[in-house]
Amino acid sequence: MRILLVGAGGVGTAITRIAARRPFFDHMVVADYDLPRAKAAVAALGDAAARFTPARIDAADTRAVTDLLAEHRCDVLLNATDPRFVLPLFDAALAAGADYLDMAMSMSRPHPERPYEEVGVKLGDEQFARAGAWTERGGLALVGMGVEPGLADVFARYAADELFDEIEEIGIRDGGNLTVEGYEFAPSFSIWTTIEECLNPPLIYEKDRGWYTTEPFSEPEVFDFPDGIGPVECVNVEHEEVVLVPRWIPARRVTFKYGLGEEFIGALKTLHAIGVDRTDPVEVRTGDGTVEVSPRDVVAAVLPDPAGLGERMHGKTCAGTWVKGVKDGRPREVYLYHVVDNQWTMREYGSQAVVWQTAVNPVIALELLAEGVWKGTGVLGPEAFEPRPFLDLLVAYGSPWGMREQ
Amino acid sequence: MRILLVGAGGVGTAITRIAARRPFFDHMVVADYDLPRAKAAVAALGDAAARFTPARIDAADTRAVTDLLAEHRCDVLLNATDPRFVLPLFDAALAAGADYLDMAMSMSRPHPERPYEEVGVKLGDEQFARAGAWTERGGLALVGMGVEPGLADVFARYAADELFDEIEEIGIRDGGNLTVEGYEFAPSFSIWTTIEECLNPPLIYEKDRGWYTTEPFSEPEVFDFPDGIGPVECVNVEHEEVVLVPRWIPARRVTFKYGLGEEFIGALKTLHAIGVDRTDPVEVRTGDGTVEVSPRDVVAAVLPDPAGLGERMHGKTCAGTWVKGVKDGRPREVYLYHVVDNQWTMREYGSQAVVWQTAVNPVIALELLAEGVWKGTGVLGPEAFEPRPFLDLLVAYGSPWGMREQ
Structure with missing residues (x-):
């Protein structure tokens, strides 16, 4: 390959x-x-x-x-x-x-009149619209194959295959306890992408209603993350899993909630109120005349590169899939998760935890494709493939996943 | 002239x-x-x-x-x-x-080691350093001659001349109840200058201690503004009056507090934490290659031009000087103020209240200089001149000032 x-x-x-x-x-x-x-x-x-x-x-x-x-x-x-x-x-x-x-899909565009109620163009819509061309050619586009989306979708398929007879809700929940020494504000992941996913109208799927949106930061809930991370307040965020999971897995409801924390939510709201989250270029006068820049690119330029913060970072990040449903006639609730400790990723790979956790998953997927364990044609999400080989290979890569029965 | x-x-x-x-x-x-x-x-x-x-x-x-x-x-x-x-x-x-x-003086630079305790280079220091050349030439540099600094300094001199025998504290207090329809965040004055004055270490003068600084937004107090504006929370801000007033008027303490409001303070803190208040250029990649821009200029470029907001603005702005001291052996406290209603400035001049209130004062000063009522050489603040003719002309311009005995 x-x-x-x-x-x-x-x-x-x-x-x-x-x-x-x-x-x-x-x-x-x-x-x-x-x-x-x-x-x-x-x-x-x-x-x-x-x-x-x-x-x-x-x-x-x-x-x-x-x-x-x-x-x-x-x-x-x-x-x-x-x-x-x-x-x-x-x-x-x-x-x-x-x-x-x-590891992220084609961008959404909000509904022109009712952005916080109805979907406009959804994440990935423009990729799925070309699925015919991929199938015809016999090629594979494996979309959303990072950690979230990616591993979270593999967990969802695993739950559907092996843990549940019927699924009521699949809720991706992401949280951590990472801190960065010496910075008042230092996002641990691309601020460009973080702004995009947090300020777009969050997406929710319900079987009876289809996809719909809400106001940003809606439905706050405190989720208790494993491995010593503990409770973090999470809010709805637009994310690919909500598009991907219902295409392959029967669930009554699919959500994505992100443990942003009050301070970070406040900062994002301010960036939006001022308008520096905008991506369309504005004219700015400089010493050498007028230039055109995208304000969001300027925000990214003033912040430290998240990839370079590993040495100053402490703590763990957790990505996972909470599933609620029925197994053998009894209610069941599990959280399938993957926790990465920054100390471990820095020591083993010299990469900080959040980017490492995203990066490991497409490499595993490529290995499964190279070996013919995973195969397919068209535009497919991670949940279109057998989850077991993926989860086993994750363990073999030295980074085990966990499951909490709750 | x-x-x-x-x-x-x-x-x-x-x-x-x-x-x-x-x-x-x-x-x-x-x-x-x-x-x-x-x-x-x-x-x-x-x-x-x-x-x-x-x-x-x-x-x-x-x-x-x-x-x-x-x-x-x-x-x-x-x-x-x-x-x-x-x-x-x-x-x-x-x-x-x-x-x-x-209407604003040369910029300050914080103390390199103890920025929130000691002054570095103060506002106007670089102008006063050249006072000798102005005096020698017989020329006049009248500095800080807007509303604040400017009219506020005229009020201070008026209080010292006519209202008090001894002054304990002169505190400039600025507040209003302006709102702008249709904008989540729309400063009524230059955001460049607002960031500069609000995020620099606030300056305080005390007779026994000289000039010193504090953390931004220090010593919050609720000040009751006249003419229906009412109580507004004000915080210490770096401003020229604190430099100018003590040079001409004996007062034990001089402060400047600005009624920013909790939401605006939060937004400024976020801008600072992220670093988009910076003025030094950063490199930003654009479609046409890399450009250098000052992040603060980008913030200004995305916000609506405050001068153009008059039609959507409602309310009043108040600038004034609160003075506490002794007259005829008795304690006295007054607030000398100038309130401008946006409705009036828009109707009369097509200018919004805050910029109009700043603009009227240097025109009055020019008129006094043209007519020889005010004269002087060197680098002088507004408190170096007779206050009465100025205050009378302000009334003649159709915009009366007021005094509240408290």
């Missing part, structure tokens, strides 16, 4: 470090807009760098990506960029005859 | 509208970095535009400003730009042999 990894940011760099220890692939091209960043990711692999080649690419340029896939005879494109580049990369893979994986 | 007005933003434009009704000057050149903005300000004067000429100028370019003063044979430069441009304009006026007025 020859892989084109697009994006050598936090997650992309962690992907190279995880993949470098696995023999399942022949070569990985590490491409980034910023060539020095791609080179640094490869150079950091030391003796293992031989299977990796850095390259420069503009992820928005479908033609250039198609050419790069052909030039390196890549079988698969792994997208580790932010959601703005999903469609051009997805189209490039289709055009080049390569398979495709991503 | 021939005037060069630099800055055709909200305050500059209001200055042209107020001055257009007064015969005391011969000509006013209205100069801005953005020539169409200067032209628009002049064009809006209609029949009264004959005494005004628009011009383009870079306020940071001392040489170009000096040339413009000479070209138009201006007697005085009125600075209506933001505080970054104080020094180049101040120096240009000195070089050109013109007098100089501003």
Whole structure:
């Protein structure tokens, strides 16, 4: 298997470090807009760098990506960029005859009149709209294959297959107790993506009602996270699992709640009230005349790079899937989860916990595809595949998952 | 008198509208970095535009400003730009042999080790450092001559001259009940300046201790504003009056408190925690490559122009000087104030209340200088001049001031 990894940011760099220890692939091209960043990711692999080649690419340029896939005879494109580049990369893979994986799906657009009640264009809609072309070509686009979405969807399928006869609700719940020394405000994941998912109208699925939206930060609940993390207040957030899970798993209700914390929610509300969450460019006067910039890109530029915060970070992050339903005629409730300790990821991989936890999952998926354990055609979510081999391989990668019967 | 007005933003434009009704000057050149903005300000004067000429100028370019003063044979430069441009304009006026007025003084720099206890470079220090050159030349730099600083300092001098034998504390208190329809967050004054004054360490003067600083937003107090505005929570803010008043008026303590409100304070704290209040440029990637922008300029660019909000604004703004001391052996406490109703300024001048209230004061000062009622040489604050003629002219301009004995 020859892989084109697009994006050598936090997650992309962690992907190279995880993949470098696995023999399942022949070569990985590490491409980034910023060539020095791609080179640094490869150079950091030391003796293992031989299977990796850095390259420069503009992820928005479908033609250039198609050419790069052909030039390196890549079988698969792994997208580790932010959601703005999903469609051009997805189209490039289709055009080049390569398979495709991503960890976030094509972007949503709110309902023009009733944004906090009805869905407009949903996450991934534009990818699923092209499913016919993928099926026709016999290619596979495995979408939403990070941790959330990704592992959380694998957990949902596992629960449906092995733990429940009937499912009432599947609720993805994400929380942690990470702190970053020396910063008043230092998000542990891409602020661009965090703003996108937290300020968009949260998405909820109900069998009788279909998909609908609410006001941001709705339905706060305190969820008790395992492994010493403890109770964290979680709120509804727009996330791919709510789109993906109901396509393959019968559940009466699907939600996603994120343990943002009151302070972080306040900061996001302020950014939105002021308008610096905007992505459309504004004109700004500088010493050298007027320039156009996207305010959200400026917010990202002033904040520390989350991938570089590992040394100052303490604590654990937890991703998981809470499932409520019936098994053998009795009510059952479980939380399937994956906890990662920053101390462990820093020691083992030099990557901070949140980006490492995202990165490990697409590498496992690629390994299952390379070995023919997972196969499929069309545009498929993680829940379209057998969950057991994935969960076993996660343990083999040194990062066990857990289950709490509640 | 021939005037060069630099800055055709909200305050500059209001200055042209107020001055257009007064015969005391011969000509006013209205100069801005953005020539169409200067032209628009002049064009809006209609029949009264004959005494005004628009011009383009870079306020940071001392040489170009000096040339413009000479070209138009201006007697005085009125600075209506933001505080970054104080020094180049101040120096240009000195070089050109013109007098100089501003409404905000040269910027402070916090103490390098103990920013929230000791002063570093204070507001105006760099202007007072050049006082010798002004005195030598026989020129006048009248600094801090807006509403606050400006009218507030005139009130302080009036209190010292006519109302008190001994002054314990002079506290400038600013508050209002302005609301802006249709915006979650819409500051009524330049956000650049508001961030600067609110996030810098607040300055306090005490006779026994000299100037010192505190943490931002310190010593909250509820101040009851007149004319139906009512109680507003005010906090310490860095402001020029605390520098100016003690130079001319004996008072045991001088403070400045601003009625920001809890929500606005929260927003400023968030901007600071994230770092988008920064003024030093950051590199931001755009579709056309990397650009350098000042994050604070981006915040200003996404917010609505405060000068354009008058139509959606409701309420009043109050600037004033609270004085506590002794008169004829008895304790006395007064609040000298100036309330402006947005409805009135919009109807009379088409300018919103806050910018109009700032703008009227330097026009009055120019009129007093033109008529020889006020005269002086060197770098002087408003409290260096007779307060009565100023206060009388304010009434003659249609905008009375008030006094509350408390």
